Structure formats: structure tokens, C-alpha cells
Amino acid sequence: MPKRQTDHKNPPLAPIIQKIPPAHGTYALIYRCDTPFEVAVGKLGPVSFSTGHWVYIGSAFGPGGLKSRLNHHLTPSARPHWHLDYVKQALLPLEIWLTTDTLKQEHAWASDLWHLKGATCPIAGFGASDCACRAHLIHLRHLPRFAAFKKRIAKTVQGVVIRIPIIIQHTG
Ligand SMILES: [Zn+2]
Numbered sequence: 001m002p003k004r005q006t007d008h009k010n011p012p013l014a015p016i017i018q019k020i021p022p023a024h025g026t027y028a029l030i031y032r033c034d035t036p037f038e039v040a041v042g043k044l045g046p047v048s049f050s051t052g053h054w055v056y057i058g059s060a061f062g063p064g065g066l067k068s069r070l071n072h073h074l075t076p077s078a079r080p081h082w083h084l085d086y087v088k089q090a091l092l093p094l095e096i097w098l099t100t101d102t103l104k105q106e107h108a109w110a111s112d113l114w115h116l117k118g119a120t121c122p123i124a125g126f127g128a129s130d131c132a133c134r135a136h137l138i139h140l141r142h143l144p145r146f147a148a149f150k151k152r153i154a155k156t157v158q159g160v161v162i163r164i165p166i167i168i169q170h171t172g
Helices: 014-019 065-073 106-114 146-153
Strands: 025-033 037-041 045-049 052-060 092-099 137-140 161-165
Touching: 014 065, 025 065, 025 106, 052 065, 052 106, 065 092, 092 146, 106 137, 106 146, 146 161
Parallel strands: none
Antiparallel strands: 025 052, 025 092, 037 045, 052 137, 092 161
């Protein structure tokens, strides 16, 4: 598995995990890719990651909820299970967006995010083995804006949508 090449040190994980509710819900994980790479991802085969921002969308409706699932995604996996497990170590996690809405929002979010400015969906099937979405992974050249996303989904999500920064972005 490729390892990310970046100036950043891994942020301490515990204080971030502490902020994630153990409730069920839907999340978007925003990553940055600084070095393009190619890797074999399970049954999908070889896929290419270009530089820029990647957003992975999923939901956690099992034991431990969002806290447990996101802890998994932010920790290296010895045995890959999800498509994300094959690539997560090569990507720099920047932010988590989540809701504890008891309705599964992952498929709606996957299509909503695709409509953000500059968004493309270059890796068909990624994270979407069990649904009709093109993918649960979106590429954006620029960091997607949480405020714009929150506004887009306001009508469809019951309850709060929160942003948890992992690495503080210095913009401008
Ligand atoms: Zn889907």
C-alpha cells in the first residue's frame, strides 16, 4: 500500500475520536492527496488517485456507530475490508462531516457532493459495491466548503450536521 508523502505528522487521533458521537449516522471523510498513486483495490482492481481532494461517503449503523467506524477509517488496517482500507494510508485526512440522522443519508450525500463545483467521480464503484451510486468517492480540486454542502442538504437531513477538523487548513 502506498504511504502518503507529506510534511504533516499524523495528528493525535484520540482527541479527534473523542469528538465523534457513538450514535448511528452518515459521514463524509475529506482527504487530500499530495502525490498521485495507483493501487489495487480488492475486486475493483487497479485504481489511480490524482492530487487534490477526495471525499469518501459512508454510514455507520452497527455497534459503536460513527465513533467506531471513523476510528477504523483513521487507523491503518492490517487486513483491508472496505475499499477505503486499501488507500487510506496514502491520503491525508482533513475533515469529518457527519450527521446522526437516523435515516441513512449516504447515497443522497454521494450524489449531493457530486454536484459541488469542480466535483468528479473518476473511480466508478468505489465504496458502492452494494448500491446503485456511481461511487461513494468524489474528487475535487479544491477543498469542498462545508457551509455550501450543509446548505444543500439542509432540507433532507433531520438533525444536526457537524464538521470535525482533523488538520486545520490554512487558506489564503
Ligand atoms: Zn450509494
